[in-house]
Amino acid sequence: MTEVYVIGVGMTRFGKHPDRDAASLGAEAVREAIRDAGIGPRRIQAAYCGHVFQGMVTGQRVLAQIGLAGLPLANVENACSSGATAIREGYLAIRAGEYDVVLAFGTEHMTTRFSGALTPDKDDIEAAVGLTMPGVYAMRAVRYMADFGVRWDQLTAIPVKNKRNAALNPFAQFRKPVTQEAVLASRLIADPLRLLDCAPVSDGAAAAILASGRAARSLANGRGIMLAASALRTGQVETTPGSMSFEPLTRDTAGDAYERAAIGPRDVDFAEVHDCFTIAEALRVEGLGLFEPGTYPAAAERGEADIGGRLPINPSGGLLGKGHPLGATGVAQVVEVVRQLRGEAGDRQIREPKVGLAHCRGGKAAGVEGAACTVQVLVR
């Protein structure tokens, strides 16, 4: 079976880029990934572009800007898992034996698409009556606190940690740490979620160059990081009482990834997870089996998930700190995991990690139809 390696990564700074567009951001990230891989751009044989709101043939416009028009390219969309899905499709294309070097990138220019927060589709009846993303996650937070006896102030350890990490990340949208008091005093969005509990609207792009084992050996000079698993699942309707405070979808997708990578959650040294809201990080790390259900907020309070802790979570700053340009997010997670595994994460470097995990979950938030979940395992 063909092994797949990440041999180059790049990303733009996330944030507001009013003078740019999705194609120009995408091209910047791809150029950086090519430079990082140290390969000639013509070594790339195929490409995948993840985005959500950028219109037709966005990836093709990026290829045109970097002089790679002509290549096979597919745009892929899986809501907030779009970038991760681009990586997965690249992984499959290499495993198919079709290509040795594949580019996977994600790009999103949200500030030109939304005047404020992400606007639901006009035919989304649930959102129209209040089940927007913040609305659903607020309900999940309330249920989680009730089910596990957790206080809200414990959960706010999560945004405090992620914004502290982001302050160490030159590519992050927010470079200032915040206090727990500041989180709790920020504007109420959907009770109990406040402004600093919510991922921002962001522009940005990220890219990764994937290669077969054979190509990685000749091109990457031992610097390749193995993409040991790239799992994807669609959400199912979850009607059991516990499904608001635990995520079977994340658990099942992680199960696929662990099986493929022949590891278990105990082997994971750190993870980038989809913390679109404060509560989301707890749901994800517990769904992944990295912490027992209901235990994460207290563990985060104790510093276990800090960069220097037992099991660092979102050392990049996560969505809350680094920003969340939808299509770029899943790729940017892989960028961070690769940099950490290479020991090139600078001030936020984790001590000698060997196994990193990246998790995304997009689409409908309440476990019903329309969710997409990805789990990728990377091994040094």
Added chain:
Amino acid sequence: MTEVYVIGVGMTRFGKHPDRDAASLGAEAVREAIRDAGIGPRRIQAAYCGHVFQGMVTGQRVLAQIGLAGLPLANVENACSSGATAIREGYLAIRAGEYDVVLAFGTEHMTTRFSGALTPDKDDIEAAVGLTMPGVYAMRAVRYMADFGVRWDQLTAIPVKNKRNAALNPFAQFRKPVTQEAVLASRLIADPLRLLDCAPVSDGAAAAILASGRAARSLANGRGIMLAASALRTGQVETTPGSMSFEPLTRDTAGDAYERAAIGPRDVDFAEVHDCFTIAEALRVEGLGLFEPGTYPAAAERGEADIGGRLPINPSGGLLGKGHPLGATGVAQVVEVVRQLRGEAGDRQIREPKVGLAHCRGGKAAGVEGAACTVQVLVR
């Protein structure tokens, strides 16, 4: 190398479906493909959905309707080649050894997205000054006639043929033949293109079940049709004088497909090609190498491309006759090719074909950045 077979196909009737949506149309097509394959739905291990304008997680909504939520699914977008790209990604996923049975479908409900014709993006500067799709193809028609000394009335043999074929296809949007006089008398859209020279706005969906050779042998009972090649390319800027009246992109993508399938254009018994406008069919069959440049209109006039002719083109009725719900089109072409190769095409059956080809080209029409082209070769 794993071989890939199509073991089941299905589609909705194309047309105006004001009482339906993209998910419900997609579910109908998928159910029909599953029934056609004669398999239990749970045999499907992964899915790809092609669409352009249907918003986030459209494919996931289809899976939910047919009781297949949970599967890995990626939505793919390559403008008018979106459905074909879904098939290609399914083909790669099987060749990767990851799955034995993969569902590829496309769906589009255009009538709820556009009040009239397809509206260009508001940041599409070229379209704003007149380079809409009909505008570009009108220019290409004028250039083609000048370069090859072809009269416009010869080109109108194409819509007459395709609407005649569509009248024999119960899934087509238009079921009435038209005369050359009616084509020439229809409303002028972009000189010389008239209303009946343009593909309509359509709703519809189509689906195909793909299987590895191993699974096809056990499941399809010899009825599987081999997908011998599934090629994809992105357009490059074409500035040579001949690039308006000939398509290097189609030629190059076909070259990839012929090489993979180990055939040449002479081996092709019939083809479904992307006749979004009358002139487009000529550009495509000549780019594919099925007819010499500049010779197709006269050949079509002589009946060579008729169902009973030397090399039938668009026996389904093509986009002009069958309709063109963007994301569904590439899959519907494969549906037609499979039915023809099985000998199940009813009144429009071609005599004992062995090799069929499907071609799509989407995105920017003038060969510049943003085009996506697919060529698939199917063999009985």
